Amino acid sequence: MAKRLTLFIFIGLVLGIVVGAVMHATLSPATITEASKWFKMVTDIFLRLIKMIVGPLVFATLVAGIVHMGDTASLGRVGAKTIGWFLGATLVSLTLGMALVNLLQPGINSGLDIAAAHGSSGIDAVHADMFTTITEMAPKSIFEAMANTTMLQIVIFSVFFGVAMTAVGDKARPIVRGIDALVEVMLVVTNYVMRVSPLAVFAAMTKAVATNGLGVLLTFGKFIGSFYLGLAMLWALLLVAAYLVIGRRALTLFRYIREPILLAFSTASSEAAYPRTLEALDRFGVPPRIASFVLPLGYSFNLDGSMMYMTFASIFIAQLAGIHLSLGQQVTMLLTLMLTSKGMAAVPRASLVVIAGTMAQFGLPEAGLVLILAVDQFLDMGRTGTNVVGNAVATAVVARWEGQLDRAGSPVIDNAPAPSGGLPPQPVNLERIDQAPLPDRPQA
Numbered sequence: 001m002a003k004r005l006t007l008f009i010f011i012g013l014v015l016g017i018v019v020g021a022v023m024h025a026t027l028s029p030a031t032i033t034e035a036s037k038w039f040k041m042v043t044d045i046f047l048r049l050i051k052m053i054v055g056p057l058v059f060a061t062l063v064a065g066i067v068h069m070g071d072t073a074s075l076g077r078v079g080a081k082t083i084g085w086f087l088g089a090t091l092v093s094l095t096l097g098m099a100l101v102n103l104l105q106p107g108i109n110s111g112l113d114i115a116a117a118h119g120s121s122g123i124d125a126v127h128a129d130m131f132t133t134i135t136e137m138a139p140k141s142i143f144e145a146m147a148n149t150t151m152l153q154i155v156i157f158s159v160f161f162g163v164a165m166t167a168v169g170d171k172a173r174p175i176v177r178g179i180d181a182l183v184e185v186m187l188v189v190t191n192y193v194m195r196v197s198p199l200a201v202f203a204a205m206t207k208a209v210a211t212n213g214l215g216v217l218l219t220f221g222k223f224i225g226s227f228y229l230g231l232a233m234l235w236a237l238l239l240v241a242a243y244l245v246i247g248r249r250a251l252t253l254f255r256y257i258r259e260p261i262l263l264a265f266s267t268a269s270s271e272a273a274y275p276r277t278l279e280a281l282d283r284f285g286v287p288p289r290i291a292s293f294v295l296p297l298g299y300s301f302n303l304d305g306s307m308m309y310m311t312f313a314s315i316f317i318a319q320l321a322g323i324h325l326s327l328g329q330q331v332t333m334l335l336t337l338m339l340t341s342k343g344m345a346a347v348p349r350a351s352l353v354v355i356a357g358t359m360a361q362f363g364l365p366e367a368g369l370v371l372i373l374a375v376d377q378f379l380d381m382g383r384t385g386t387n388v389v390g391n392a393v394a395t396a397v398v399a400r401w402e403g404q405l406d407r408a409g410s411p412v413i414d415n416a417p418a419p420s421g422g423l424p425p426q427p428v429n430l431e432r433i434d435q436a437p438l439p440d441r442p443q444a
Contacts, residue, residue, distance in 0.1 A: 005194060006259040012198035013266050016205025023210040032210050039207040043267070046200030049193045050272045053186060055146040057275060058296045059158050060182040065292030066162025067176050075163065075293075081401050082294050085394050086302040089238075093307035093390075094334045096234055101312045102330075106226040107319025149271065152300035183292075190275040201266035208377045220375045227312055231382050234308055235389060242393045246400045249284075250393075256280040257392045265385035268377060270299060273388045281392060285406030286399040294398050298391035305386025309379065310337045314358055317368030325362070333362060352376065 023032055069075045101107075139145045139153035146154065165172040217224060242250035257280045260273035274295070281291040311334055318325050325333070337358055356369060372379075399405040 005197070006262060008198035009201050009259070009262050009266060012200075012202035013205055013262070016202040017209055017214075019202075020206040020209025020211075021214055023206070024213040027210075036207045036211055039203040039210075042203035043200050043207065046193075046196060046203075047267065047269055047272065049196075050269065050274075051149045053190050053193060054151075054271045054274055055149055055154055056182065057186040057190070057278075058151065058154050058299075059142075059146070059161075060179050060186060061278065061288070061292030062155060062158040062296045063162040063165065064176070064179050064183055065289040066159065067165050067172075067179070068289040069166075069293070072163060072166060075166075078290065078293060078398060078402060081398050082297055082394070083301070085397060086298065089302055089304055089390060089394065090307050090338055092237065093234060093304045094311050094338060096237075097230060097308035097311035098315060098330055098334055100226060100230045100233070101315045101319070104222075104226045104229075105319060106223045107316045151296070155296050155300055158296070187275065187279070194276065197263060197267075197272070201263070204267055212374060212377070217375070217378065220372075223316060223372070224375060224378060227309065227379060228382055230308055230312060231305060231386050234304060234386060238304070238389055238393045242396060245397045246405060250396075253284055253392060253396055254389070256284045257388060260388050260392070261385045264388045265381045268380040268384050270303070270384050270387045270391075273384075274299065277388055277392055281395055284396065286395055287404045287406070290399045290402060290404060291395050294395040295391055298394055302391055302394055303383075303387045304390030305383030307337070308386075309383045310355055310358070313355055313372060313379075314362075314364065317359065317364050317372070318362075320368050320371070321365050323364060329362065333358060336361065 023035065027035070066075055069078065136150075137152050137156065139150070139157050142154070142157045144150075144153075145157065165175060239250055239254065242253060246253070257277060260277040260280055263276060264270055264273035278291055278295060281295070282288060311330075314333060314337075315325065315330065337354065352369065352373075356366070358364075359366065359369060396405065
């Protein structure tokens, strides 16, 4: 099933490019605008369905992962290793973006006129403020966080809830069984939603190409080419890091996550790839209690592709405007982005909110952001696919550090027959509470 879905997604991607190019060449701008509304509706419905899934799925899998850790010492150890990797990967990504944009200088003599980019970008920079960002990390309501799919707030509440269940001990056993059941139910719902993903990919690509045309890629060719070169280098670094930790199976990991990467690339939404990434890691041999803890954290703290884009795009705009940023200013910008980006929503163009706030702080013209919006869809696709790679590598590495990476991997179940009742096969089978009982609550 997974192989067929990957093929259908790729077909939808190619057909979307072809149909969009034909529409852009043959139809009037007014007709394209009207037709794009229908394509946008299809994509928006799919992404809304994904948001419907991700909140409950992240909550259930993260709570189950914490409970099945067995004790708070294990949770702290895994959490420390996870955050350590995330901080290192973030620093490498931001530094790579800064180094490449200074080396290649795509904004110098590019032929792009920043003065011609009139109007507002429509990107609200208020939420990129450091103090606002830190404050909004704390959830005031889990229901509000679920409704808005605010990933970091969901993660924080889930950590509190999971740790509290571990402290309660045997009294929480019925709730744990319910959480395990919720995971399996949500994964079945995910299978249903994913069946329409090729159509959503086709609609997204058709709209993007029909509206902007393939010619826009030539206009911004140096900028886009430089950025994708940076992404390729980042992928290579992630592959090397994975190889150093987990050995030759690193290549197998990349093969397992090809469908989530393609889905994230096509829809420009990391959230769309979350359920399939979780399934791929399970098949690769990462224990569910590790994957369901590390992966949700990665969606708030480890968006490697977006990190690299932030420094790259910010300094590119400075180059377009002829503004020289000293090394000290660039390092300050890097550290600012490193802090303000944490908790950034894994949804399309969320990184632009952070960039907007950084531009205001360093006196960069908003017209530069207006200019790159023309190709941001194509850039967002690359950085979102890279986010999936970075989080998958991080999860596998933490599992290896914990000595819990199954060398053989879990059985591949793509072609397994559906169980009675017509339900599709379950991609993840969390350890049952009766197999790993909760520790007793400490006595006063």
